[in-house]
Amino acid sequence: MNIEEIIEEFQEADFQETLAMLLDYSEGLPKLPEEFEEARDTGYNRVAECETPVFIFVRLEDGKVRLFADVPEESPTVRGFVALLVDAFDGSTPDEIENAPGNLINSLGLDQKLGTRRMFGLSAVYSRIKSEVKKAQRIQ
Amino acid sequence: MADYIHPDVLVSTDWVAEHQNDPGVRIVESDEDVLLYDVGHIESAVKVDWQTDLQDQLVRDYIDKEKFENLMSEKGISNDTTVVFYGDRNNWWACYAFWVFKLFGHENCLMMNGGRQKWIDEDRPLVKDVPEYPVTSYTVSEVNESIRAFKDDVMAHLGSGNPLIDVRSPGEYTGELLHMEAYPQEGALRGGHIPGAANVPWATAANEDGTFKSADELVSIYKDDKGLKDGDDVIAYCRIGERSSHTWFVLTYLLGFENVRNYDGSWTEWGNMVRAPIEKP
Numbered sequence: 001m002n003i004e005e006i007i008e009e010f011q012e013a014d015f016q017e018t019l020a021m022l023l024d025y026s027e028g029l030p031k032l033p034e035e036f037e038e039a040r041d042t043g044y045n046r047v048a049e050c051e052t053p054v055f056i057f058v059r060l061e062d063g064k065v066r067l068f069a070d071v072p073e074e075s076p077t078v079r080g081f082v083a084l085l086v087d088a089f090d091g092s093t094p095d096e097i098e099n100a101p102g103n104l105i106n107s108l109g110l111d112q113k114l115g116t117r118r119m120f121g122l123s124a125v126y127s128r129i130k131s132e133v134k135k136a137q138r139i140q
Numbered sequence: 141m142a143d144y145i146h147p148d149v150l151v152s153t154d155w156v157a158e159h160q161n162d163p164g165v166r167i168v169e170s171d172e173d174v175l176l177y178d179v180g181h182i183e184s185a186v187k188v189d190w191q192t193d194l195q196d197q198l199v200r201d202y203i204d205k206e207k208f209e210n211l212m213s214e215k216g217i218s219n220d221t222t223v224v225f226y227g228d229r230n231n232w233w234a235c236y237a238f239w240v241f242k243l244f245g246h247e248n249c250l251m252m253n254g255g256r257q258k259w260i261d262e263d264r265p266l267v268k269d270v271p272e273y274p275v276t277s278y279t280v281s282e283v284n285e286s287i288r289a290f291k292d293d294v295m296a297h298l299g300s301g302n303p304l305i306d307v308r309s310p311g312e313y314t315g316e317l318l319h320m321e322a323y324p325q326e327g328a329l330r331g332g333h334i335p336g337a338a339n340v341p342w343a344t345a346a347n348e349d350g351t352f353k354s355a356d357e358l359v360s361i362y363k364d365d366k367g368l369k370d371g372d373d374v375i376a377y378c379r380i381g382e383r384s385s386h387t388w389f390v391l392t393y394l395l396g397f398e399n400v401r402n403y404d405g406s407w408t409e410w411g412n413m414v415r416a417p418i419e420k421p
Contacts, residue, residue, distance in 0.1 A: 015192070023178050074228070076175035114174055115191035 003088040003100050010108040018113050022080030029083035032057075032070040040070055049124030052078040056125065058132035065092050065133055077114065081122050085129055097133045142355040145396025150253045150352070151224060153262055159224075160184040166221050166273070169256070170237035171228040180266030182226070182259065186215045186273070190233050190382070194240045200405075205280045208244045216273025219247070226252035226259065230343070230350040232382050239385040239402055242287055244280045251389065254351040261349070287388070289375045289401035291409060291416075294334060297375050298417070303368055304337035305376045307387045308407065312379070313339040315420045328411025332420035334377070338366045342383040345390045358395055368397070377403035377410070 001009070013021060032040060032055070039045060040055045047054040052075040057068040067090040071079035089097050101107050104126055111119045144150070151159075160167050160182060167185040169177045177187040188194065193211055196203055203211070217223060223241060227234035231251060238249050252259075260266070289297070297304060311317040315331030333339070344361055345353055352358075362368045374397055376384040381404030388402040410416050 019175055019178060023175055026175065026179075073179065074176065075173055076179050077173050080175065113192075115195070115197070118174070118191065 001088065002092075002096075003104070006084060006088055007101070007104075007107045010110075013109075015113050018109070022084070023076060024080075025083035025087065026073075026076040026080035029069065029071065029079055029086065032068055036068055036070075047121075047125050047128045050078065050121035052121060054078060054082060054121075054125055056082075056128055056132060058129065058136050060094070060136050063093060065094055065097055065136070066090060067129065077118065078121060078125070081110070082125055085126065089129065094133050094137050097130060100130075142359060144355050144394040146393040149250055149393045151250050152253055153259050153264060156182065156224060156226070156252050156259075157264060162222075164220065164222055165224060166215065166217050167224050167226070167252075168215070168234075168237060169227055170225060170233040171256070172233055173228065176228055176256075178268065180268055183265065183267045183269075184271055185226075186271065188215065188237050190236050190240075194237065202240055202243065205244065205283060209278045209280055212246075212278035213276045216276055217246075217278065218276040219278060221276075222248040222250060224250045224252055226255045228256050230257075230346045230386070231255040232342075232386055235386040235389045236382045239287065239388060243284055245282055245284050254349055257350050286399075287392075287401055289377075289403040291403075291405055291413065293401065294375060294377075294403055294410070297373075298335060300373075302373045302375075303366075304334055305366070305374060305384075305387060305391075306333045306337040306339050307342040307376055307378045307384045308333075308339070309341055310339060312407070313337075315418075328379075328407050330411045330416075330418055332411075332418040334410060335417050335419040337377075337419075340366055340387070342378065342386045345387065345394075352390065352394060355394065358390060362391065362395060368395075370397075371399075372397060373399040375401045375403050377406040379407040380404070381406045 010018060036057050045055050045057055047056060053072060055070040059066050067086050069082045069086055071082050105111055105119050105122055156167060159165050161184050167182055168188050169181050169185045170188050170190060171177060174189050174192060194202055223246060225234040225238045234251060234255060238251060241249050306313050313333050345358060347353055374391060376387045378384040381402055384402050388400050391397045391400045
């Protein structure tokens with residue numbers, strides 16, 4: 001599903017359905033490829049603003065964005081949100097990610113359903129992905 | 141060796157394993173992460189979320205009496221049910237939920253010593269199925285605000301010479317950090333502490349495995365080192381009132397102080413309030 005379809009699905013979901021969808025995403029987050037483990041273990045690519053240890057790795061392959069992430073299973077809400085982003089954006093073009101809605105958390109209704117206090121870390125993760133994609137483009 | 145003043149308020153993981161299906165007992169899991177319970181929980185436990193269940197979604201306050209009554213009946217909790225709390229992060233949120241239940245006057249509240257982590261470390265089972273209990277009828281007869289301090293209470297407390305306990309980390313207390321490390325969303329515009337407050341980080345009261353320290357150790361920390369005396373009127377605060385509910389629990393039940401209030405507005409209110417007095421070392 002692309003991000004617009006995911007937004008639509010979340011907008012139609014009630015509180016329990018939202019939790020169930022996030023939990024499904026959380027369980028489906030692909031394991032971080034071995035090549036990134038060393039960087040993660042030395043603390044590189046951690047999203048500092050998020051209280052949960054979230055690690056995001058972005059690279060470009062044939063003009064497409066590849067997105068890899070690691071989030072502990074004990075933080076299922078953040079893990080679910082990150083897995084949603086990986087699902088939506090892994091394989092997208094940099095333009096698609098740049099043009100994705102800035103207020104994604106609001107569009108998904110997560111601030112309304114989960115409470116605003118939990119949202120800061122999630123926005124930080126989302127901004128980080130956008131900025132990493134730009135960085136990857138500059139390096140190329 | 142001294143014992144806790146109210147040792148009966150603590151139960152072990154063994155006790156919970158044995159009594160979780162007793163008809164008069166309800167196990168409540170309260171975590172920081174709203175989904176953690178759904179990943180796996182103690183079989184008979186229900187979830188109570190600190191934010192989506194216990195807080196009002198519009199005003200910065202707790203839910204009202206009617207909403208608490210509805211929450212209790214949905215969770216199958218009656219006025220005479222013994223509620224046993226446990227949760228993640230050394231029972232921070234379990235203590236917070238325990239405190240909110242006391243605010244609404246729930247009589248029989250117990251805490252599972254060591255929380256979720258201890259249960260997992262002991263290789264005890266977790267399940268995903270959410271148990272269902274018959275709806276109960278629940279009545280809140282009186283909201284017990286004697287355990288809650290508002291900013292005006294804290295102002296009045298300042299000049300009285302009564303102790304204030306700041307349970308945040310030393311960096312937050314001295315004002316070097318405007319928020320708890322890694323929790324920037326709960327920041328404040330000013331750093332420092334409420335004048336006269338003593339700094340006793342909440343975790344001082346916890347062992348590595350999340351259980352509470354012994355009575356002797358707690359006496360040494362709060363009475364010998366920080367000078368709290370029996371009969372003292374104490375206010376504890378942190379940044380949003382969750383770490384201080386852990387300290388409120390320790391002072392009230394383990395050390396037996398009878399007048400302890402949790403200032404839930406805490407630093408996110410005080411450190412943002414115009415003209416609030418602040419001390420910086």
